Amino acid sequence: MKTIYLFEEIADDIQKVEEELQNLVETEIQVLSNASAHLLRAGGKRLRPAFVLLAGKFHNDSRDKLIPLAVALELIHMASLVHDDVIDASLTRRGVPTVKACWGNRISMHTGDYLFARALQLVSQYDDPRIIRILADISVKMVEGEIQQIITAFDVEQGIKDYLYRIKRKTALLISTSCGLGAIASGAPPEIVRGLTRYGHYVGMAFQITDDLLDFTSTEEELGKAVGCDLSQGIITLPVIYTLRSGFPGLRLRELIKDIEQGGDGLAEALEIVRKGPGILASYNLVDRYVEKAKQELRWLPPTPTRDTLANIADFISNRQF
């Protein structure tokens, strides 16, 4: 995996993060350990820990101070993922969730709460009060983003601004916070904290738009899940918003989204329209602009190999296929 190459200079620390994650989710309550272990095995790029560790390298490289924070940020990310699994009948096909899917609701919710509480335990060990304050603030905003995603489901009138509001809260905030807190925990001065926080914001925005593009441009095999997942749930992403504004294909897409909402089978045609429409290219262009902005923020940092790594990560994110 290409990410491993990019994380080479922090490979040992990432390994340590992985071990700590394994240890932390162990509990005497079997179902909780199982659910958490399942999430851990599912993997993930460990992007947030990597940003904490890399951001911490611009000042005192105090590995011991960074690792609990890196673990905490991954736990918060995992908690938000597992809370995303909580299901509404109104969002499932034909309105009938399977018993298994519904049994999972309470367990998913409590597992998420558990992982978040574990993260808090780690973070509460730090003496710097800014860390918990920043995490509390972004937690409020992240929920606002989640709710906004539910409210705007199937809403074809929403604009680019609504979309950017959501993905900032859903993704970019936690990535920019990972960068910022890594710098804070390493004792870096304010201008470095600010530069890294802004870098993380732009990278996070580029990352989420790319993620939303892959739901149209990738294959089920590459993605590891069904394509068109967002649109089938009514989540209107950037390529869709651009396409909705593009004359005839936009009008047809609008009809199809209404059809999907009412349980019809318009998904395949809708996906084709978006794939052939102008939204894909326009979205890639916005990704490129965010990547450029991210790299510009690196000018505030000392010219170290880690700075080059951060620039490479920004480039990698806009080119990834999975």
Added chain:
Amino acid sequence: MKTIYLFEEIADDIQKVEEELQNLVETEIQVLSNASAHLLRAGGKRLRPAFVLLAGKFHNDSRDKLIPLAVALELIHMASLVHDDVIDASLTRRGVPTVKACWGNRISMHTGDYLFARALQLVSQYDDPRIIRILADISVKMVEGEIQQIITAFDVEQGIKDYLYRIKRKTALLISTSCGLGAIASGAPPEIVRGLTRYGHYVGMAFQITDDLLDFTSTEEELGKAVGCDLSQGIITLPVIYTLRSGFPGLRLRELIKDIEQGGDGLAEALEIVRKGPGILASYNLVDRYVEKAKQELRWLPPTPTRDTLANIADFISNRQF
């Protein structure tokens, strides 16, 4: 309401807590404000804020230091209540949740996350790192209690120890923490913090056992919700556990619980057996013992009017009818 009489000396502060709660749940996202406001209107005894405020009176009575903490503890309580609303099909009758009940799942979950994050914001303003550490630790344990309640649903083999484990995590921890943190925030010395924490633990245990008793002994009118709610969901409480161990009624109750689990209509007979069985009196006796223990812990405190109030609250809790 009798509680208001007991909270007389902190009436102004409780009013202030109420106002702060109202202000805090305001957000630009309407559905979130509505869900939170609905919870606030539903009321509640504001027991946890009251304990924070009363516990803070044994040292410097610094109202300004106590109110954000009191608000935070109520928000955490509300968050756990709203997360309790998240539904599993397996726990609903005939396995078919209404669309409305299921739509509520995601909103309930996110509203709970939001209230918890708001509480964190308040708590992160305190300089004393013990406050966030204690809250992180009990958050982990509270989730363990919730999961344990799901796992042990309809399990007639569970014992008194299992029940006490659950109610400690479900209720007593947050009440003892309210007392302990009130003392900590007021700058009280360790022996006062410890005494109040233990007092809160015993009061919390007595409170939850009484709550579980009322599900059998009260009426729908007094309770404001259906009686027998716990047993219908398979939650095995202390009166049931005692009755299950009592010869013939116990054997019949065991059959009926199996019947309820399989969707049968054995609830009314099961409730009657518990009401007439030995479990009610035995449970009240345990409540009395916890109340006695709570009052004994007050001996570590200076003999002030607030100490008398805490003793009266312990007595009140074991006698309440709602």
